């Protein structure tokens with residue numbers, strides 16, 4: 737039953753991500769995942785306005801560089817609706833599950 741195995745793996749990743757050492761000062765990865773789904777997935781899905789994006793699309797340093805710029809690469813208005821803390825949280829979530837992280841994430 738591969739689906740059950742995938743679910744279990746996702747759950748394990750989630751549980752692990754809560755205890756992961758923080759890489760972004762003051763970022764909350766759990767909140768970040770929620771915010772990412774709410775604010776980014778609306779466009780970044782298969783067939784959406786932006787391409788299907790997941791933490792795995794970039795490395796940790798690439799994610800940090802993106803957030804250091806302080807603006808969305810194409811749609812500046814997207815990040816204007818988010819607080820500095822929201823962005824830190826999203827950055828933390830993406831960082832924790834980036835391609836070169838301990839727990840790369842494809843699910844969610």
Ligand code: HEC
Pocket residue numbers: 772775776777778779780785786787788789793802808809810811814826
């Ligand atoms: C209103 C739609 C929309 C929303 C909401 C949105 N984006 Fe985008 N995003 C785009 C479009 C359009 C592009 C340009 C096409 C592409 O590369 O996907 C883009 C590009 C990007 C890229 C560059 C892709 C690459 O490979 O370098 C990143 C990274 C990105 N967005 C991250 C985010 C994050 C993080 C959020 C949530 C905080 C977000 N976007 C929310 C529309 C959106």
